[in-house]
Amino acid sequence: MDVNQTVDVTVVGAGPVGLVLAAELALSGATVQVLERRAAPDKAMKAGAINVPTAEALDRRGLLPAAEQVQREMLERVGSFARMVDDQPPGGGQAVRESRFTGHFAGMVLDPDLVDWSDADLAAHAAVAGARLVPQRELEELLTDHVARLGVPVRRGVEVTALEDTGDGVLVGTTADTVRTGWLVGCDGGRSTVRRLAGIDFPGTGPELTGHLAVVDIADPEKLANGWAWSTRGAYRYGPQPGRVVTVEFDGAPVDRSAPVTLEELQTSLRRVSGTDVTLTALRGAATRWTDNARQAATYWSGRVLLAGDAAHVHSPFGGQGLNLGVGDAMNLGWKLGAVVAGWAPEGLLDTYDTERRPLGAWVLDWTRAQIAVMRGDAKSAALREVVADLLSTRAGTTYAVKKISGVTQHIDLPGDHPLVGRFVPDLWLRDGSRLVDHGHGGGFLLLDRTPDGAFARLTAAWAGRVSSVVDGHATPTGVLVRPDGVVAWASDTTDITAVTGLEAALHRWTGAPSSSPEHEPVG
Structure with missing residues (x-):
C-alpha cells in the first residue's frame, strides 16, 4: 500500500x-491533517450550547463575532428561552448583550432571576455572554x-x-x-x-439508561408538559423550541447504539415516559441516541x-459538559x-496535558453521575430530587450551580499564589477599549505589561516569536502572562524584583529556553 x-x-x-x-x-506552525470516517458532516442533533471557556476559546481566535451571529439566529428560533439585557463591562468598552443563560441540573432548570450575576467569577467573564447559545452543528x-x-x-x-x-x-x-x-x-x-x-x-x-434527542412534528403537542417532567418510567423534556423532545428511560443500554433512530422508536419512548398517547408524525433531521456510560x-x-x-x-450529556x-x-x-x-x-x-485535564474530566463524570442519581424513577431518587430542588431554589444554590455549569470556576493547580494563576484569563479591558484577548488571535503566549517602564515586556523579548506583549499603562494587575489556551501562567500586582523573578520562572517553565531572536517592540 x-x-x-x-x-x-x-x-x-x-x-x-x-x-x-x-x-x-x-x-503553532505544525503540519496537520484531519481524517474523518464520515463522508459528510454529522447532522444529528447534539449539544445545544457551549460554556464560557469554549466561547472564550473562540474569542481568543477572533471567532466571537461569528459565534454571536449564531446565537442571534438561535434566539430568533427559540424565542424567549434566554433573557437579554444590556450590561456595561467593567473597565469600559462596548456594551455587551448578555444572555442570562443558566442551563439545568438533572432537568431542574436554573432560574436566572435567582443568580447573583454580580458574583466576581461570573462578572469577570461576561464579554462572551452573547456567544453561548451555539449548537454543536453550527459550531x-x-x-x-x-x-x-x-x-x-x-x-x-x-x-x-x-x-x-x-x-x-x-x-x-x-x-x-x-x-x-x-x-x-x-x-x-x-x-x-x-x-x-x-x-x-x-x-x-456502565450504562443504566437510554436517552433520545430529536426534533419532531407532533400531532397533539398539548398532551405534553412544557419543560422537564418525571415519572416512575423515566423523564422527558418538550422544548424549548417547538418539536424538540428528550426522553430518558432507565432500562439499560440500547441493543444497538449504531442503528438509526426511527420515528417509531421515539414515539414509543415518549409515550412510555409521558404516560400519554402522543402521536409523532415526522422526524426532522437525524435523532441522537445516548446513554450514561x-x-x-x-x-x-x-x-x-x-x-x-x-x-x-x-x-x-446532562449539564452540557461533554463538548466543552x-x-x-x-x-x-x-x-x-x-x-x-x-x-x-x-x-x-x-x-502536563494529562495531569491538567484528567482532574477536570473526573469531575465532569461525577457531575453527570450525580444528576443521574436524582433522575431515577424510584422513591429514594424522588426524595433526593426534592432536596436538591429546594437547594436550587435559593440564590446561593442557583449561583453555585450556574458557576459550575458555565465553567467560570475551572482551575488548574499551577505554581504561584496570585488568585488569577491557573484560571482562565478574565475580561481584562485596556485603555483603548480593547480587551487583552483581542491581541492574541494568532495564538502564542500573551503578556499584559502595566509597569511604568515596560520592564515585563523587555524581559519577554528574549522569547520573541513565542510571547507577544501588550503595554497598557499602570494599573492592577500590573502583569499577566496568558498561555495559548487562555490559562493564566503568572500574574502580579507589583513591579518589584519578586514579580520579575516570578515572570522569568514562568517563562522558562512554559516557553522553554530563550530564543536567539532579536528583541521586538511590544504592542502598545
Missing part, C-alpha cells in the same frame, strides 16, 4: 474537538471554515484501520492509504478506534498516540504538542 506524505500530526475525527485541535496545531460549521482558512486538509470518508507506533512516529493504516505521521491524536468519539488500536484501557461505570481513559497519552474529547472520556470538556482538551493539547513539534517545548510539557 502506498504511504501518504508525512505530516507532523494526524488528527482522527472532524468534530469540534478535532477541528479545534487541528487549528491550534496549524497556528462545527464555524470551525470547518476556520481550519480551511488555516489551510488544514480534512479528508472525509477515510477510516482508520490500523496503527503502528514506531517510536519516532506512527504508521496509520486507513481505508484510503497508509499515513506516516509524527503524532496521532484520536478525537474520534467514545468508541474510539484510535484508543482501541493503541491498547489504552477505558475503565468506568461514564468512563475515562487510563492515560491520555501513550507513546506517539494521544486522546482528546470523547475518546478520552464519556458520560451522559473536549474543546478544553484540544486547547490545552494543541499548543503543547505544537511546541514539541517545533522543538522548543520545555521538558515534561506534554506530561
Whole structure:
C-alpha cells in the first residue's frame, strides 16, 4: 500500500474537538491533517450550547463575532428561552448583550432571576455572554471554515484501520492509504478506534439508561408538559423550541447504539415516559441516541498516540459538559504538542496535558453521575430530587450551580499564589477599549505589561516569536502572562524584583529556553 506524505500530526475525527485541535496545531506552525470516517458532516442533533471557556476559546481566535451571529439566529428560533439585557463591562468598552443563560441540573432548570450575576467569577467573564447559545452543528460549521482558512486538509470518508507506533512516529493504516505521521491524536468519539488500536484501557461505570434527542412534528403537542417532567418510567423534556423532545428511560443500554433512530422508536419512548398517547408524525433531521456510560481513559497519552474529547472520556450529556470538556482538551493539547513539534517545548510539557485535564474530566463524570442519581424513577431518587430542588431554589444554590455549569470556576493547580494563576484569563479591558484577548488571535503566549517602564515586556523579548506583549499603562494587575489556551501562567500586582523573578520562572517553565531572536517592540 502506498504511504501518504508525512505530516507532523494526524488528527482522527472532524468534530469540534478535532477541528479545534487541528487549528491550534496549524497556528503553532505544525503540519496537520484531519481524517474523518464520515463522508459528510454529522447532522444529528447534539449539544445545544457551549460554556464560557469554549466561547472564550473562540474569542481568543477572533471567532466571537461569528459565534454571536449564531446565537442571534438561535434566539430568533427559540424565542424567549434566554433573557437579554444590556450590561456595561467593567473597565469600559462596548456594551455587551448578555444572555442570562443558566442551563439545568438533572432537568431542574436554573432560574436566572435567582443568580447573583454580580458574583466576581461570573462578572469577570461576561464579554462572551452573547456567544453561548451555539449548537454543536453550527459550531462545527464555524470551525470547518476556520481550519480551511488555516489551510488544514480534512479528508472525509477515510477510516482508520490500523496503527503502528514506531517510536519516532506512527504508521496509520486507513481505508484510503497508509499515513506516516509524527503524532496521532484520536478525537474520534467514545468508541474510539484510535484508543482501541493503541491498547489504552477505558475503565468506568456502565450504562443504566437510554436517552433520545430529536426534533419532531407532533400531532397533539398539548398532551405534553412544557419543560422537564418525571415519572416512575423515566423523564422527558418538550422544548424549548417547538418539536424538540428528550426522553430518558432507565432500562439499560440500547441493543444497538449504531442503528438509526426511527420515528417509531421515539414515539414509543415518549409515550412510555409521558404516560400519554402522543402521536409523532415526522422526524426532522437525524435523532441522537445516548446513554450514561461514564468512563475515562487510563492515560491520555501513550507513546506517539494521544486522546482528546470523547475518546478520552464519556458520560451522559446532562449539564452540557461533554463538548466543552473536549474543546478544553484540544486547547490545552494543541499548543503543547505544537511546541514539541517545533522543538522548543520545555521538558515534561506534554506530561502536563494529562495531569491538567484528567482532574477536570473526573469531575465532569461525577457531575453527570450525580444528576443521574436524582433522575431515577424510584422513591429514594424522588426524595433526593426534592432536596436538591429546594437547594436550587435559593440564590446561593442557583449561583453555585450556574458557576459550575458555565465553567467560570475551572482551575488548574499551577505554581504561584496570585488568585488569577491557573484560571482562565478574565475580561481584562485596556485603555483603548480593547480587551487583552483581542491581541492574541494568532495564538502564542500573551503578556499584559502595566509597569511604568515596560520592564515585563523587555524581559519577554528574549522569547520573541513565542510571547507577544501588550503595554497598557499602570494599573492592577500590573502583569499577566496568558498561555495559548487562555490559562493564566503568572500574574502580579507589583513591579518589584519578586514579580520579575516570578515572570522569568514562568517563562522558562512554559516557553522553554530563550530564543536567539532579536528583541521586538511590544504592542502598545
